[in-house]
Amino acid sequence: MADLRTNLAGITSPNPFWLASAPPTNSGYQVQRAFEAGWGGAVWKTLGEPIINTSARFAAISFQGKKVAGFNNIELITDRPLDVNLKEIYETKKRFPHHAIIASLMVEPKQEKWHEIVKRVEDVGVDGLELNFGCPHGMAERGMGAASGQQPDLVQAQTTWAKEVAKTPVIVKLTPNITDITVTARAAVNGGADAISMINTINSLMGVDLDSWQTVPSVAGKGAHGGYCGPAVKPIALNMVAECARHPAIAVPISGIGGVGTWQDAVEFMLMGATGVQVCTAAMHHGFSIVEDMIDGLNNYLEEKGLASVSELIGKSVANYSEWGNLDLNYRTVASINTDVCIHCNKCHIACEDTSHQCIERKIALDGTPFLHVREEDCVGCNLCSIVCPEPGAIDMITLPYEQPPMTWNERQTVLATYKGK
Amino acid sequence: MADLRTNLAGITSPNPFWLASAPPTNSGYQVQRAFEAGWGGAVWKTLGEPIINTSARFAAISFQGKKVAGFNNIELITDRPLDVNLKEIYETKKRFPHHAIIASLMVEPKQEKWHEIVKRVEDVGVDGLELNFGCPHGMAERGMGAASGQQPDLVQAQTTWAKEVAKTPVIVKLTPNITDITVTARAAVNGGADAISMINTINSLMGVDLDSWQTVPSVAGKGAHGGYCGPAVKPIALNMVAECARHPAIAVPISGIGGVGTWQDAVEFMLMGATGVQVCTAAMHHGFSIVEDMIDGLNNYLEEKGLASVSELIGKSVANYSEWGNLDLNYRTVASINTDVCIHCNKCHIACEDTSHQCIERKIALDGTPFLHVREEDCVGCNLCSIVCPEPGAIDMITLPYEQPPMTWNERQTVLATYKGK
């Protein structure tokens, strides 16, 4: 068994799988069930002035008949009084002293409000705090959540206020509804954040009912934008984590959130710089037990790779991530079709013909069987054919030897500048 | 046959299905094939100073074994000289006079550059222009695409410059990588845009290879963020379209883009305010022929609904879209399980138990068969159980009679303000 323990800015947990602040962490009953199921930590459903929710809160999209490719909600923060939550946090911590309990907090952007709530939650023994600057609906309209999370100065100020009194590590949870996440991340760091977490949900509308013409979900015939999460948002979240991880001015640990549902997702987030991950949608779809395969799969992966500890993954791929201008223009890859494996669906042909570079030709072998031929010299190596190919192993993208030594766009432009005419 | 013709700010096309500016519209050969297949219009692959692309440009994610749930690219604008493109546009327009050809444009944010290119493309007879302020990588690093599209003043200025010489309608294509899309949309409108289109792609990283620890795609071992599109981004795009459509200061037609792959998607975008849709990923995945079912399905839908023209759909659901503060807090819906239909997977039970409100109880009927019972009084109507339920018709969300007349949060706060203690 590999060592799965993680330490995020001082918050330790038996494994890197935390439940994100959301319905699954709404109560002590739930968090305790989660810990029993194997979750390493839980970020409590955001505490603050208790709100009122609408009925009809969630919606989801399917992809080709598969449920919950993406999930959406118009729920707000906790609707339960702070005292009730604190009592349950206290009891849960007592039962599970080695699991991480982080209190998610959202209050008005006023110093005394932050001071008050931070003190009260730390009194019951939480392991850390997460400042929720992310909720994209409802709270935002009250100047909280994303509304303050979209303003770097407010992010910084509120982080500072929390840090002024906090004794436990402070994580700042960022909203993805922002032009440049590294700006707010830096604001958090400047405010003294011990760590950052991302992403919260993305503004979205799941759909319109084709019969009633009402939005989905619909509250008494009316809809409003909700927050998007689940598998569909993973690439967005992964990029934001990676952009922060590779940013020299953002040198704090990252808790990765957004579309994590499997151990593979977790490995990717960790390779891209996260110290651990948080999960909401996957748990809501399948219940707490999904963590079993996450733990088991992660352990088997680490053993297979000969890694003793999960922490050896953290950030290992960050150095591979850069800007477009640093990519090598002289690198060449082309498609190569393995006729033996190919099942002759011709999807690669039509994809290349209609929508790429018209270089997969349909031919007939001497024995009359059809096969496909890639005109290598015209293939630009776009990958499309290999993406649409349904048969594993039928198309390989092979790397060609360099004809010219590597050259990035940035290098090219620097040199060309010296050749510029007037 | 219903009338599928559309008119977007004066640009007419035989149906609302256009190909978005992207690899499928890279050349005359391709656009002509597309028109033959049935597409109503095509926005030509963005014209500008021709670039150099990397090899290995695209990547995709699967969802539960289903391919291309989301797609990603690090491709730039056209890599072909303007003259070549213009010649092919001219020929294509001659062969297909009734189809819409829109030239997508991206040049440096300089007035003379915009004037020059607008004149040259209009000379060959395009039906309209689309200003690409959206490409999130590569071009952005050169101050073009998203980099200028994220600054409202640059959006407005460049739109103005294009409009100064344009004789055909000008569509401004917006980037979704922005805190508030309505701000840039308004900038476009202020600059004189005849229409807006959205969304371009979203910053993203598709994944990390668990064996090589390289990003996907990887160019000579290095990756950079790409643009996310395809089915996964639809809810984000739909919300942006809807937010613009319901904004009183954005009174121009909208071309909806992002994850459209079926006629149903198109209907949703149109109900939410789009005049037509643009498609990229779905065509790249399956080839041009997908438009057949889009046209046929749309027509059958309109006939079924008794609508004579597709334009009758436009914006019909916009009035149902609002802010969270306008949703009715007294609306009540609860889950109701149809035991006859239920297949007893207990997914609803565990979803509610672990991650919602613990109100689906497992019971045993007198005859020994298990069944599930929703404790209605504790059910908050969150929809989760009905979302995770695999069996159509097993769970209905039913609306309860009002106990109190409708009341929105905004109404509540207005009244409470008058009761405020000191």
Next chain:
Amino acid sequence: MTASWQLYVNEKEKIDALLHRGYVICEVTESLEGATVIFSHPTATPIQEVLTVETADARKYFSSLLVHSVTK
């Protein structure tokens, strides 16, 4: 349709021919039509040759040569 590879080869051959004859690239201007590359030669006639390089691969090619010669 001439295969795009062939278009590149044609352009590359022209570049190579000039370089082979001793011309060196002295000025590059990028425009909507690609790159205008001015070659010069101290002794040959004409002392200047101008190529419009259209294909992406050829534009990449000559710049690679420049980058390569600078770094060498």
Next chain:
Amino acid sequence: LVNVSDNFREVECGLTDVEASDEANRCLYCYDAPCITACPTSINIPSFIKSIATTNVKGAAKTIMTANPIGASCARVCPTEELCEGACVLNHSSKPILIGKLQRYATDWAMKRNEPLFKAGEPNGRSVAIVGSGPAGLSAARELARFGYKVTIYEAKSEAGGLNTYGIVSFRLPPYVSLWEAQQVKALGVTIKTNTAVGKDIAASELMKQYDAVVIACGMSHVPMLGIEGETLSGVHDAIRFVEQTKTEPLSSYVGKKVAVIGAGNTAIDAATCAMRLGADSVKILYRRTVEEMTAYHFEYEFAKQEGVEFRFLTSPQKIIANERGEVKELECVRMTLGEPDAKGRKAPVAVAGSEFTMDVDIVIKAIGQTRHHALIEAFGLEHHHGVVAIDQHTLQTSVANVFACGDVIFGDGQGEAMVVSAAQQGKVVANSIHQRLASRQVTTH
């Protein structure tokens, strides 16, 4: 076997919505898909499956029925393993798409809705007579009506549909399916004169006179004689008549009966499984050759075995022996062996001398092929070869200028396949040929 009529309900059930959606989403939507090529009517299979995936079921049904006017029946009776599904690329990686079942899902939807899917063309003033309302005749009629012809079908039986209505067992193809297809054709203004046998109730010459063109789509006839002793005993049946009875008359129980079916083609399988479902104790199919030469499809063979039918290959009946009441009692058979291949490579079965044996049977069902409508064919003066009408391979025109033929009437002598789907395709071809011929004539005459 309490209620025999339950046994005659359709065996296969349709796909549920969830199953149809799952299966439709499994299709790859191949380009230039091999399944299309393998379908004799070239249904655009990926296209209709895509439509099912987007819940455009009407569109799916139209795509199917456009290419194949008999698409609802075909969804049930096509030997899909040999045709579309056999060609599906997923055979190479997992399981082929259930094309037939998806086709049924879409056409069942259309049947339930029962709206007309097509419109008749602008009347062009020309008329065509069609002899027979089987798949071939209905298909030709549907296409001709869409081109604007005034079409009259003459049908000897009291209902339209041909073997689909009368010949293929109900538990594979319930009659309401082919009747709906006929209804769809009628909805285009086609007249179907049932109970009207051409050559009996109306003369062939009359048709040639009254109509601009005539389509011969009369199929084949009854099962020929075996030419052995005892063939007229009570208990000896013609397979086609036997099946027809199960589709048109109250079902009689075969409980306790031992049945021998002679022949191993499609008809033999249908008759044998029918007999099983009527409650027979045992049903044996006797065939002179081996399993390799059998003309029944693989799926039919599997189905028959599943139903409990037994096979006796290399077995040839010699004599039917009666009991005292003149009923079948025993069947005398002889074992066969395969001789040297003949010119066509077919090995002739040869009796093994002295290998005679008898088996106890109560019922003998003959299923050794079908005879031809010689008289009718000759009444039209058509060239033919042993009752197989000679045609131009491309136009399906007969030796008589304005007479065309399609379906089982042109099957045989290595020509074509006796399948519903090929009859449907030939009907389309005939309609096109007539249209080309008459349309071009219009140009020259006016």
Next chain:
Amino acid sequence: LVNVSDNFREVECGLTDVEASDEANRCLYCYDAPCITACPTSINIPSFIKSIATTNVKGAAKTIMTANPIGASCARVCPTEELCEGACVLNHSSKPILIGKLQRYATDWAMKRNEPLFKAGEPNGRSVAIVGSGPAGLSAARELARFGYKVTIYEAKSEAGGLNTYGIVSFRLPPYVSLWEAQQVKALGVTIKTNTAVGKDIAASELMKQYDAVVIACGMSHVPMLGIEGETLSGVHDAIRFVEQTKTEPLSSYVGKKVAVIGAGNTAIDAATCAMRLGADSVKILYRRTVEEMTAYHFEYEFAKQEGVEFRFLTSPQKIIANERGEVKELECVRMTLGEPDAKGRKAPVAVAGSEFTMDVDIVIKAIGQTRHHALIEAFGLEHHHGVVAIDQHTLQTSVANVFACGDVIFGDGQGEAMVVSAAQQGKVVANSIHQRLASRQVTTH
């Protein structure tokens, strides 16, 4: 039938990666899933399927093998329709998940990797002897080894695995599967003394003396006598021996042979299909009762029909008749009818007077159950009822304190099911009982 040994390759092929992924992604991952309850070993099915979906195949294999040490064999031979798959909720909406096939996919992966999946427990100084290395014995051994016991299995045959190695036909369960399972058990330090029959090569009393506990997992014995004339003729076989030969000796061809198999249980089906695959001309299963009473599983019945086996219900053999060379020539049978239900509700078959008839056969295979290891059971001094060892239902303890029994040796008299998976489960139960007993004793004695 050119090469008979081809016919003995495994019939079913494993899932491809694509198929496994598709199928794993189709599972709903039910909560408190009914499939788990329906599996006698309670494998956490949704959990292992989820692991396949995330490509954590090793995790999947471990989940399976933890619950069921015979999981690789079970993946092939479990009557899944009656067990896990029969309980899958998707029966109500589409098709059940192919649990057995997914189980095979994961265990095949583990077999190919061939790493040990488990570790032996800390040695606890206690030792256990197990009689028999069939599913029951291996399962008990694996669990005991994980608890830290020193385990010795005594096995009469030359290879471990019991009927999985010797009794179930290769084309359903190739021997390498059960040998791998045995190997996994050995890897935990378990000693398997093959070619060592207890009661012959070592006395029962010796075992009771040497070990802290003894597990009786000797299964059942050969097929009993029919008690009819001609049973010793050449051409009459014991089904179990017959199948065993196909798994251990070069295959002999049955081409041209007519085979009768007597009995209609699992063994009869295996023997009958074996005979077919050896090339027999015809194979008939004769059974005294009707299809309803037959103990073979539904899937076995379907498989046998598919293979071409014929069924003769209500038919009882009376006499085996020899030819001049003392070989089987004919079988005389009598027709039966079902009488009134007895106390247990079972209708006894009654011969129909005067209904005798003979059938031509060359081979008769007896498959009417298995006899018991009476001598062995009595050597241990165990209470039993006609050779079915009496046990405590919960602990599986026999009448002798430290002797426990599991598997087929306790099957019978309405007790248990003779299935590999139940033997595996009983092995686990026995291991737990022993552990509880010995562990608690430790507490009291030290």
